[in-house]
Amino acid sequence: MNWKLKKFTDLKLEEIYNILQLRNEVFIVEQECAFQDCDGKDQDAYHLFLEDNSNVVACLRILKKGVSYDQVSIGRVVVSKNYRGKSIARKMMLKAIDFIRQNLNETEIKIQAQSYLFDFYGSLGFKKVSEEYLEDNIPHIDMLYKR
Template identity: 45%
Template sequence: MENIEILIKKTPELTPEELVQIMIERVKVFVVEQNCPYQEIDEEDFNAEHVILKKDNQIAAYARLLKTEEDFRIGRVIVVKAYRKNKLGYQLMEIAIDALRKKDAEKSIKISAQEHLLKFYGSFGFKRISETYLEDNIPHVDMILEGK
């Protein structure tokens, strides 16, 4: 997809407009579309980095990056409904993984993946490391991409 703007920013670097756009799109996907009432915006957002793909100054895809003592985490991965079927999810994940590898290539990256996306995340080398469990009534599995 042409004319995609890529932004990677820590929470304090986001403009108020960017922060509100992120919240709107995340709630739209995870709470409204998936009919799943839960605390979507949480304390982790204070220390997160945000990968944003924009098209025509609108968020088209998004992921939240977190760093723990042991590993990195990628979460809250979304592609806005109007931009699905454009392979933006693949571009988003490649950018997110690359950004984390540049910080520390030896750290593993973990995700809590919705079970129906196992093949998608597997295409990046993520391996399943848990049984299926329900998170907010949606089947999930833990996956890991080992460090280099």
């Protein structure tokens, strides 16, 4: 398995397709949530993803300050169903946090977390900064990481 971190413009067409395929597989089909995944923010993002035999099995995107929030943000965090329970999401988030701190020189990261993942993100240092709300009929909470 191979980790990659690329700006949108550096992604190969096949990588873009595989990232979108995984996001649609989980967010739209598995979670039965009709929403606009291609929101125009991918072009301004860094994409961190894990490949296994050229298949994207986990990914997230990192958005610079001002794209979604006043802080840098991490979103579209997803792991393929067959790869869950192997700490891939934790490793991926730690890689993203490290990249943001080391390469973007940022100390705050905001996320919009699905509420059932509150403890997971909390274990990485994120703190609750909003009340629970519905986003696309799924309970969410805003969380902030400060270092």
